[in-house]
Amino acid sequence: MTDVRTSTDPRDARRAFLAAALRRPATMGAVAPSSPRLTRVLASVVPRAGRPVVVELGPGTGAVSAAIGERIPAAGQHLAVELDPGMVAYLQRTHPNLEIVHGDARRLGELLAERGVDHVDAVICGLPWALFDEATQSGILTGISDAIGQTGAFTTFAYLQGMALPAARKFRATLRRTFDEVVVSATVWRNMPPAFVYVCRRPVQR
Ligand SMILES: C[S@@+](CC[C@H](N)C(=O)[O-])C[C@H]1O[C@@H](n2cnc3c(N)ncnc32)[C@H](O)[C@@H]1O
Known part of the structure; x- marks a missing residue:
């Protein structure tokens, strides 16, 4: 029988994700983990060589963490910042080698400074942007911008159906104001x- 405590079986991850989404809809913002196809697109900016520093925001049950893990070189550093204590405990059981930071993406600058990280090559983000007000979105985007500087990359995702909503279109406009280059992938x-x-x-530059 599968031991749920140490398993990375996708069915266990889906159950854990759904349970967390039902308990805490205001922080999860989705009912299922991202699919392997979506996670590969998100992780596509992770450098495959050298010693890159990669920060993941909102890893949840670790679907994107796994895709990052497939690309990042052994000498790289992968920090996963998760707010929800239940998700942190789940990740600690199922991804024992992941450097998990129990913290708030709104404090990204401080979290990196506390760990002596002064440059990040890629920020891969699974945060539920639609649940954040504009000030929170803008604060988190400032932290991400400061972390990646002019040489790093940042990826995040949005649901196609959400684009019917003004808030999602506003978020896209905010991204275009914040970054010189914003590429929208094909629909997964x-x-x-x-x-x-x-x-x-x-x-x-601000
Ligand atoms: C939509 S889930 C994405 C999970 C995973 N990345 C995926 O794609 O399957 C959002 C995750 O972001 C976390 N989260 C929400 N607000 C956060 C914050 N301010 N700081 C860090 N993590 C946060 C939630 O607890 C949840 O695990």
Whole structure:
């Protein structure tokens, strides 16, 4: 029988994710983990060589963490910042080699400074942007911009259906104001629900 405490079985991850989403809808913002296809697009900016520093925001049950883990070289550093204590405990059991930071993405600058990290090559983000007010979105984007500087990359995703909502279009406009380059990926239909990825580079100087 599968031991749920140490398993990375996708069914266990889906159950754990759904349970957390039902308990804490205001921080999860989704009912299922990202699909392998979506996670590969999100992780595509992780450098495959050298000693890159990669920060993941909102790892949840670790679907994206796994895709990052497949690309990042052994000498790289992968920090996963998660707010929810239940998700932190789940990740500690299922991804024992992941450097998990129990913290708030709103404090990204402080979290990195506490660990002596002064430059980040990629920020891969699974945060539920739609649940944040504009001030929170803008504060987190400032932290990400400061972390990646002019040479790093930042990816995040949005659900296709959400683009009917003004808030989602406003968030896209905010990204375009914040970064010199914002590339929108093809729709990943094999995700629940279908989604796409924003790939952002070169924060506009404030
Ligand atoms: C939509 S889930 C994404 C999970 C995973 N990245 C995926 O794609 O399957 C959002 C995750 O962000 C976490 N989260 C929400 N607000 C956060 C914050 N301010 N700082 C860090 N993590 C946060 C939630 O607890 C949840 O695990």
